[in-house]
Amino acid sequence: MALIENYKIVALKNKFSIFLLAILAISTGIMSFVFYFNNIDFGIIQYKESTLLSNSFWKLSLDIHIIFGAIAISTGWLQFLPIFRAQRLNIHRMIGKIYIVFSFN
Template sequence: MTSGLLGSKPENLLASFWYMPLFYGHILFGGVALMVGWSQFSTKLRAKRIQLHRNLGKIYAIMVTISGISSLIIAFFATGGIIAQLGFTVLGVLWLATTYKAIISIKRKKVIQHQFWMIRSYALCFAAVTLRLWLPLLIGGLGLEFIEAYKIVAWLCFVPNMIVAELIIWWLQQPKALSID
């Protein structure tokens, strides 16, 4: 018997040849994106080692693509039913779309637009962290059952992140905005 999140999945799903590779692939490639992505916001890295910044950016985009596509498939089987499934599907679509927009922006040499799209993309990537912060708070702090908490966290893991991202983008566009570093 599997425990934790996978414990709520049907045995036939877990025994399928495709679910577990997608599930762990999503975690692995998303984890690499999470680790690589934060360094991309360093103005010092961009200024002093632009080629490293570009290479890490390519790695980030590849990792997001793999993790994001797998997330869209496994979202259909999310614990918590349609509410959680929709939340994780919206997250996956937005993550892929914002990353794509960032790539298109930089290919068109629209650096500022690229930076804004990457802020959005990484805010969505960071949902992996905020999910793990919110879930124990909802269960332990508010006393919710796991399934109810998971339905909420499917949205709570990324909607506040996007609000913060949009506030950062707004702030960066204000006169005399300071460097992120």
């Protein structure tokens, strides 16, 4: 009986961990989009020289990095859901491929 109770505690901790991971990942992705679309000079951007900020290649690279990173972070947590993988294997694989591509930008 103790083994069943321990399993329930572990299962509850895992659900809470996945829930927390999902909230943090989605929040980080949303925050990235908010900063990107509102042109907020935050973090490392505020310390860059104006010549670098006016470079169109650097700006394009940063834009791709922010967008792809936000998408990778926002969708990556889904890969940790066992029921998602079991019931929707094709979507799980597609999100995995998207995550891999967007992670290596």
